[in-house]
Amino acid sequence: METLKEETIKPVTSWCRRSKQQKPSVEATFYPELRRWVQHTIIEAERHGNFERKDQLLSLLKDL
Numbered sequence: 001m002e003t004l005k006e007e008t009i010k011p012v013t014s015w016c017r018r019s020k021q022q023k024p025s026v027e028a029t030f031y032p033e034l035r036r037w038v039q040h041t042i043i044e045a046e047r048h049g050n051f052e053r054k055d056q057l058l059s060l061l062k063d064l
Contacts (some may be wrong), residue, residue, distance in 0.1 A: 037064055 038061045045054040 031064060035061065038064065 004042055038057055042057045042061065045051070045057060
């Protein structure tokens with residue numbers, strides 16, 4: 001019976017490893033897009049002369 005348990009565990013663990021490897025991390029997909037949006041918004045705020053908003057966004061960009 002011990003061999004049956006070992007045989008069934010191996011495929012499950014390998015499947016779990018594969019499923020984890022295939023998923024891109026949230027940081028890899030979310031943060032670059034957020035950084036681009038903040039950078040674009042900083043440029044727009046600067047263009048419109050809204051320096052208070054620009055400073056807030058620069059602070060946010062620094063935190064990212």
